[in-house]
Amino acid sequence: MKDMDERNIMGLIETLLFVSGDAIPVKRIADFLDMDVRKARKLMEKLIDTFNFERRGLQIIRVNDSYQLATRPEYGEYIEKFFGGDKKQTLSQAVLETLSIIAYRQPITRMDIELVRGVKCEYAINVLMEKGLIKEVGRMDAPGRPILYGTTDLFLKSFGLTSLEELPPLEEE
Amino acid sequence: MKDMDERNIMGLIETLLFVSGDAIPVKRIADFLDMDVRKARKLMEKLIDTFNFERRGLQIIRVNDSYQLATRPEYGEYIEKFFGGDKKQTLSQAVLETLSIIAYRQPITRMDIELVRGVKCEYAINVLMEKGLIKEVGRMDAPGRPILYGTTDLFLKSFGLTSLEELPPLEEE
Amino acid sequence: MDYHVKLDMFEGPLDLLLHLISKAKIKIEDISITEITEQYLDYLDKMKEFDVEIASEFLVMAATLLYIKSRSLLPKQKYEEQEESDPEQDLIRRLAEYKKYKEASEKLRKRENIYSNIYYKLPEELVDEKEKNTSTLIEGDVNDLLLAFLKIMAQRDVQKSERRIYPITRRSISVSQRIQQIKIILSKTSQCSFFQLLEDNCHRSDVVVTFLAVLEMLKDNQIRIYQQGQFEDIVIRGA
Numbered sequence: 146m147k148d149m150d151e152r153n154i155m156g157l158i159e160t161l162l163f164v165s166g167d168a169i170p171v172k173r174i175a176d177f178l179d180m181d182v183r184k185a186r187k188l189m190e191k192l193i194d195t196f197n198f199e200r201r202g203l204q205i206i207r208v209n210d211s212y213q214l215a216t217r218p219e220y221g222e223y224i225e226k227f228f229g230g231d232k233k234q235t236l237s238q239a240v241l242e243t244l245s246i247i248a249y250r251q252p253i254t255r256m257d258i259e260l261v262r263g264v265k266c267e268y269a270i271n272v273l274m275e276k277g278l279i280k281e282v283g284r285m286d287a288p289g290r291p292i293l294y295g296t297t298d299l300f301l302k303s304f305g306l307t308s309l310e311e312l313p314p315l316e317e318e
Numbered sequence: 319m320k321d322m323d324e325r326n327i328m329g330l331i332e333t334l335l336f337v338s339g340d341a342i343p344v345k346r347i348a349d350f351l352d353m354d355v356r357k358a359r360k361l362m363e364k365l366i367d368t369f370n371f372e373r374r375g376l377q378i379i380r381v382n383d384s385y386q387l388a389t390r391p392e393y394g395e396y397i398e399k400f401f402g403g404d405k406k407q408t409l410s411q412a413v414l415e416t417l418s419i420i421a422y423r424q425p426i427t428r429m430d431i432e433l434v435r436g437v438k439c440e441y442a443i444n445v446l447m448e449k450g451l452i453k454e455v456g457r458m459d460a461p462g463r464p465i466l467y468g469t470t471d472l473f474l475k476s477f478g479l480t481s482l483e484e485l486p487p488l489e490e491e
Numbered sequence: 492m493d494y495h496v497k498l499d500m501f502e503g504p505l506d507l508l509l510h511l512i513s514k515a516k517i518k519i520e521d522i523s524i525t526e527i528t529e530q531y532l533d534y535l536d537k538m539k540e541f542d543v544e545i546a547s548e549f550l551v552m553a554a555t556l557l558y559i560k561s562r563s564l565l566p567k568q569k570y571e572e573q574e575e576s577d578p579e580q581d582l583i584r585r586l587a588e589y590k591k592y593k594e595a596s597e598k599l600r601k602r603e604n605i606y607s608n609i610y611y612k613l614p615e616e617l618v619d620e621k622e623k624n625t626s627t628l629i630e631g632d633v634n635d636l637l638l639a640f641l642k643i644m645a646q647r648d649v650q651k652s653e654r655r656i657y658p659i660t661r662r663s664i665s666v667s668q669r670i671q672q673i674k675i676i677l678s679k680t681s682q683c684s685f686f687q688l689l690e691d692n693c694h695r696s697d698v699v700v701t702f703l704a705v706l707e708m709l710k711d712n713q714i715r716i717y718q719q720g721q722f723e724d725i726v727i728r729g730a
Contacts (some may be wrong), residue, residue, distance in 0.1 A: 411639075415643050417639075436613065
C-alpha cells in the first residue's frame with residue numbers, strides 16, 4: 146500500500162466496504178492501513194465528504210465507530226419500484242413508544258417500561274426483539290432477575306443515528 | 319424521475335446495481351428509465367467511463383448486454399488480505415450449504431437462498447450448475463422474473479435417493 | 492367531547508389523559524383531577540355504549556382517578572400523616588414522564604420515515620482460491636445435506652438482521668406438555684416464579700401457553716399462586 150495515493154486508498158476502502166456488505170469498525174481499517182485510529186477516522190470522514198461532494202449514488206454511513214456502504218434515502222422509492230419489494234413496514238405507535246423509552250432509559254426492565262407507558266409492553270418488546278432493534282443487555286439484581294433491555298446498532302442505523310448521544314433531546318417541561 | 323439530472327440518474331443506476339448485486343440487463347434499465355435500449359446502453363457506457371475517470375474504487379462491468387457493479391482486480395490481493403480467514407469458508411462448505419437450501423426449499427430464487435445464508439451465493443450456484451446438481455426450473459412471477467432453482471436427477475443419484483421425499487425429514491419440534 | 496375518537500386510538504390510559512388535557516388546553520401540572528375524572532369516565536361510558544372492549548388498564552386508571560378525587564374531599568391533615576406520597580402528584584409526574592417519551596417517539600417516527608429508505612447489500616462470499624480448481628466436495632451423504640441445512644437455519648435465527656424477512660417455523664408446545672414441565676420443576680423446587688418459567692426472549696405463544704398451563708393447574712388445585720401487585724411476578728407453589 147506504500148505506493149498508493151490517497152485516492153487509491155479511498156478506492157480500496159470503498160472496495161472493502163462493498164465486499165463486506167456489513168459495517169467495518171474503524172479500528173480494523175486503521176490496523177489494516179497501519180495508521181492510528183484517529184487518522185483512520187479522519188480518512189473515513191473525508192471519504193464520506195467525498196461521496197457527498199461528488200454526488201455519488203451510494204453513501205457511507207457511520208454507526209458508532211463503524212462504517213458501512215449504503216444507498217441514499219432519496220432513491221428508496223425507486224429501489225422498491227425496481228425490485229418490487231414490499232413497502233417497508235413502519236413500527237406501530239405502541240412499538241415505537243416502547244422503543245423510545247428503551248432508547249432513552251436503557252438498560253431498563255420490562256416492568257419499568259410498563260410503568261412509564263401504563264400498559265403492557267410484552268408484545269411491543271417481542272416485536273422489537275424480533276426486528277433486532279433491541280437486545281437483552283443483562284439482568285437486574287432483583288427478585289426474578291428481570292431482563293434488562295437496550296438498543297442495538299441496528300436501531301441506530303435504522304434511525305440514522307451514529308451513536309446514542311445523537312438521540313433527539315427529551316423536552317423537559 | 320422526470321426532474322432528475324443526469325448525475326442523479328447515474329446515481330440511481332449505481333444504487334440499483336448495488337442493491338441487486340447481480341448483473342442487470344440493459345433492457346430492464348431502459349424500461350425502468352422509460353428510454354430506448356440504445357440510449358440506455360449509451361448511458362451505461364458513459365457511467366462506466368465516469369467510474370473510471372473519477373477513479374472510483376468500484377467499477378461497472380458489462381457482461382453480454384447486462385451491467386454489474388464489481389471490484390477492481392488491482393484490489394484483489396488486499397481483499398484477500400483484509401478478510402483473510404474470518405469470512406472465508408471452504409468451497410465445499412459453501413456449496414453444500416447452498417445445495418441443502420435448494421434441496422429443502424425448492425423451487426427457490428437466488429435472492430432467497432442468499433437471504434437464508436446471509437451472503438452472496440453466485441459462485442456456489444455456478445459450481446452446482448456446472449456439476450449438474452441443480453437446474454433452472456422456472457421463473458418467479460416478480461419484477462425481473464428471477465430464476466427458480468431446483469435439484470436434478472443427478473442430485474438424487476449422487477445422494478442415493480430415489481425421490482425428494484427421501485430427503486431426511488427436518489425435525490420441526 | 493368528541494366521541495368520534497376511537498378508544499383504540501389511545502396507547503393506554505395515560506395517552507387518553509394527555510388527549511383530554513390537550514383538548515382542555517391546560518398544562519399537565521394545572522390539571523383539575525375532578526374535572527378530568529369526569530371526562531375520563533364519560534369517555535369510558537361512551538365506549539361501553541359502542542360496545543368497545545375496555546382494557547383493564549383503563550379501568551385501573553379510572554379507579555385511581557376516583558381515589559384521588561375522593562381524597563380531595565377529605566380534610567387534609569387526615570391522610571397526610573398516613574401516606575408519604577401524594578397520588579395526585581404521582582399521576583402528574585407519570586403523565587409528564589410519559590409525555591416526554593411520546594414526543595420523543597414522534598421525532599423518532601420522522602427519522603424512521605427517512606432512514607427506512609436505506610438499503611444495504613449482503614456480504615460477498617469469499618471462498619478459498621486454492622480450492623477453486625479442485626473438484627472436491629459432494630461426498631454424496633444425504634445426512635451432510637441435512638446437517639448443513641440445520642446449521643444454516645440455526646445461524647439464521649441468531650442473525651436476525653435488518654429487512655430480511657424469513658418465514659419462521661415456530662416450535663409450539665401444548666398446554667398439557669407445559670403442565671408436565673411445570674410439575675417437574677415443582678417436584679425439584681418448592682416454588683418457582685412465572686417469569687422464571689419463561690425463557691429469555693421467548694415467543695409470545697410460549698407466554699400464553701405457560702399462563703394457560705398455570706391457570707389450568709390452579710383450577711385443578713395442583714398449585715397455589717401469589718402475586719404482590721399488578722405486573723408483578725407470580726410465585727407458583729405446589730398445593
